Amino acid sequence: GAVVSQHPSWVICKSGTSVKIECRSLDFQATTMFWYRQFPKQSLMLMATSNEGSKATYEQGVEKDKFLINHASLTLSTLTVTSAHPEDSSFYICSASRERALGTYNEQFFGPGTRLTVL
Amino acid sequence: EDKVVQSPLSLVVHEGDTVTLNCSYEVTNFRSLLWYKQEKKAPTFLFMLTSSGIEKKSGRLSSILDKKELSSILNITATQTGDSAIYLCAVETSGSRLTFGEGTQLTVNP
Numbered sequence: 001g002a003v004v005s006q007h008p009s010w011v012i013c014k015s016g017t018s019v020k021i022e023c024r025s026l027d028f029q030a031t032t033m034f035w036y037r038q039f040p041k042q043s044l045m046l047m048a049t050s051n052e053g054s055k056a057t058y059e060q061g062v063e064k065d066k067f068l069i070n071h072a073s074l075t076l077s078t079l080t081v082t083s084a085h086p087e088d089s090s091f092y093i094c095s096a097s098r099e100r101a102l103g104t105y106n107e108q109f110f111g112p113g114t115r116l117t118v119l
Numbered sequence: 120e121d122k123v124v125q126s127p128l129s130l131v132v133h134e135g136d137t138v139t140l141n142c143s144y145e146v147t148n149f150r151s152l153l154w155y156k157q158e159k160k161a162p163t164f165l166f167m168l169t170s171s172g173i174e175k176k177s178g179r180l181s182s183i184l185d186k187k188e189l190s191s192i193l194n195i196t197a198t199q200t201g202d203s204a205i206y207l208c209a210v211e212t213s214g215s216r217l218t219f220g221e222g223t224q225l226t227v228n229p
Contacts (some may be wrong), residue, residue, distance in 0.1 A: 110161035
């Protein structure tokens with residue numbers, strides 16, 4: 001159980017276009033989803049946290065108008081990179097966590113990632 | 120600002136060697152420390168540590184947390200080529216936020 005999928009697994013787009021990445025929890029309801037970005041040879045950097053039905057909370061330095069996050073249901077969150085530029089080329093990974101009892105760890109289950117290349 | 124630092128950043132060993140990876144942190148509202156293994160794609164979970172001094176073990180891998188020293192180690196004994204990967208340390212704080220370290224790139228040569 002606890003499988004998270006991402007679609008697409010890779011995408012190449014032209015500069016100035018928008019790209020949407022989907023993150024789905026396949027066999028559980030994800031109360032919270034997280035979006036990370038990983039540049040080559042670097043670690044995962046949290047971009048934003050989203051709870052179903054409410055606005056995402058963005059990390060410092062992440063432009064909310066450029067990286068639009070929608071968490072419309074308990075199994076789906078989307079990240080749209082608007083007006084993508086080459087510097088947005090990166091590996092985007094989502095994770096999902098489910099409601100647990102107070103005091104227990106809300107384990108994050110990671111998706112397989114989406115490699116975005118902007119030409 | 121929460122900070123997680125891993126060392127070494129890269130390590131090359133021969134099969135059969137034992138390795139120790141380090142992770143130190145400075146965060147507010149610590150909840151747990153996690154270790155992940157990342158190969159080509161997304162990280163896979165190894166351990167979660169919340170209590171100091173209690174070793175978690177899984178096969179040839181083990182890990183322990185020292186909350187006094189704000190650090191953790193991940194040990195891998197009798198390394199195999201399949202252990203080659205990036206090992207990531209992350210600290211969970213309030214709101215289930217994870218702050219990751221830079222990772223240790225481990226290469227195990229036959």
